[in-house]
Amino acid sequence: MAEQIEFDQAHHxxxxxxxxxxxxxxxxVRRQLQDMEPEDIAHLLEASPRKARYVLWQLTDPEDYGEILEELNxxxxxxxxxxxAPEKLAEATEGMDSDDVAxxxxxxxxxxxxxxxxxMDAAERLRVETALSYPEDTAGGLMNTDVITIRGDVDVDVVLRYLRMKGQLPYATDSLYVIDAESKLIGYLPLSTLITTQPDIPVSEVMEDADEAINVDAKDSDVASLFERRNWVSAPVVDENQHLVGRITIDDVVDVIREDAEHSMMSMAGMNDDEDTFAPVFKSARKRSIWxxxxxxxALTAASVSNMFEATLEQMAAIAVLMTIVPSMGGVAGNQTVALVIRxxxxxxxxDSNKRELLLKEASIGLLNGILWALTIGAIVVVWKGEWLLGGIISAAMMTNLFIAGVAGVMIPILLKKMNIDPxxxxxxxxxxxxxxxxxxxxxxLATLFI
Known part of the structure; x- marks a missing residue:
């Protein structure tokens, strides 16, 4: 209900x-934009036609550009x-996390x-270039380098005074990372532990072991799965030598999950998940024409099969009427399996350890549904057309196609993934x-053979 109210308000x-x-x-309009949050302005820009969008962008406070750019598709x-202009864009990225700038x-x-x-100034440029050096779909591309590190041989009181001196903690900081003299990650100190521990106790005695750090080359989808399973707010990122190179926060992971969901939904229709709703006509048409x-x-492949049996179709009109039922049922059943396997x-x-069991399960489901709907459709055809033989033929075809749909629904996504094609x-x-x-x-x- 609250979500519906929010959508209605955004539409208004x-x-x-x-x-x-x-x-x-x-x-x-400028005054209204000044009262809006950056994420709401981003939503407004995405929902506006192109001409209005550019006017809105000019009316927006430049100080909000960076946060808005983070939210846009x-x-x-x-x-x-x-x-x-490059200098304006550099100003817009000031204050953004290095991963967002990248x-x-x-x-x-x-x-x-x-x-x-x-x-950019030298320090900021180095941070951004470091983020750019990693592939976008890896932990390195997700992480930011705004990390607070401490040594294990200092007391808690020293850490507290250090934090007070900094004045402000980076976003989503729930732990401080403990490193050694070589900048290798050896543990982490939760903030909850920090504020409830006696000041004179060394950090090494109360820190947690860093046994679940994320490798900088890990896939972003694997990172998202880890955050989901472990309920993390943030996590350290290390290189192959266990050197701490950055951290990933929950907001970056939420973006990955949302983008994966949008990608899956849009890919089903052959669409780019980042496509602008109000993109130019010819640009959109060109992208869609490939699919x-x-x-x-x-479609021509399926049509060529029908063409092979043209004589059979001419002999009995009922076959032409019924021929779309079997492939349609198979397509629906198979796509159910495809969706399950892709997820x-x-x-x-x-x-590899469980795909055989999955194949047997989906093939069995296809066979059971095939028998059920073969009997149902066969009975309907007999009552409707008065043709027992035609009812038997469509029943056999239905059972066969639903069984094949179950098998193909498992094998096709697995084979596509092995071929590095997006299932x-x-x-x-x-x-x-x-x-x-x-x-x-x-x-x-079967109709050609028996009718």
């Missing part, structure tokens, strides 16, 4: 600001920063990215092609 704000822009009430962010700069052309880096072309090939692969639940992108189309070809071939083939 969008409508009000759009009307104000159309009426030229720019001062009113890639297409919208690219469109806005492409119109900013995220912004990765989407820029190389020459513009270098110009923005040149505008449509692949679907045309799949299992993403969560790390499926591997969420290609799995559904490949499965539908298989069930269309098998369903039509079996149904029309």
């Amino acid at each position: 704000t969008l409508q009000e600001i759009t009307e104000a822009l159309e009426n030229g009430r720019f001062v009113h 890639e297409d919208v962010k690219d469109a806005l920063v492409s119109k900013m 995220y912004v700069l990765r989407s820029l052309p190389d020459d513009l990215s270098r110009e923005v880096l040149a505008q 449509l072309g692949a679907n045309v090939l799949a 299992g692969l993403a969560l790390g639940h499926i591997g 969420a992108l290609a799995g559904g189309m490949a499965l539908t092609t298989v069930t269309d070809v098998v369903g039509l071939s079996v149904f029309l083939g």
Whole structure:
């Protein structure tokens, strides 16, 4: 209920600001933007047509640019920063975490990215260049270097005085990391332990062992799974020699989970998960045409099977009426399995040790559903058309196709993943092609033999 109220309020704000822009009430819009949170402004920008979006960006307080850029999807962010001068963009990134700055700069052309880096002070530039040196989809690409480190041989009182001197802790700090003389991670000190421990006790006596640090090369999806299972707020990141190089915070992990969810949903339709809702027509059409072309090939494959049995279709109109039922049921059943397997692969639940059991389970489900719906559809056809033989043929085809759908629904995502092809992108189309070809071939083939 609260979420619905929030969406309704956001829609009302969008409508009000759009009307104000159309009426030229720019001062009113500027005041409204000043009262809004950066994440709400980001939502407003993404929901606005392109012309209105650029006007809103100009009316937004430049001091909020950095936080807003962190929240925007890639297409919208690219469109806005492409119109900013390098020095303005460098100013916008001041105060942002190094990983967030790197995220912004990765989407820029190389020459513009270098110009923005040149505008930063030496310390900030080094931090950002370090973040840029790691692949975006790894722990190194996620982490930020804003970490508080302490030594194990000092007393708790020294740590407390050190923190008071700093004045402000980095975002989502729930622990301080203990390192040795070589900057190797040896433990961590939770803040809850720090404030409840006697001041004269050494840190080494109350710190926790750092036995679950994240390797800098770990995949971001694996990092997200660790945070989800361990309920972490933050976690240290180390290199191959156990040197502490940064930390990952929960806000970065939430972004990974959200992006993975959006990617899976959009990939099912062959869409880019970062596509701008109001992207230019020709740009969007070009992106989508590739997926449509692949679907045309799949459809032509199924059509060629029907063409092989053209004589059979001409002899009995009932076959033409019923021929779409078998591939349709197979496609629905198979895509249920594909969705289950893609989720299992993403969560790390499926591997070489259990994929055989999964295959047997889904094949059994396909067979059971195949028998159930074969009898149901067969009975309907007999009552409807009065053709016992036709009822038996569609029953056999239905049972076969649902069984194949269960097997293919498991094997296709696993094989695509081994081929480094995103199962969420290609799995559904490949499965539908298989069930269309098998369903039509079996149904029309049996009809040709027996009718």
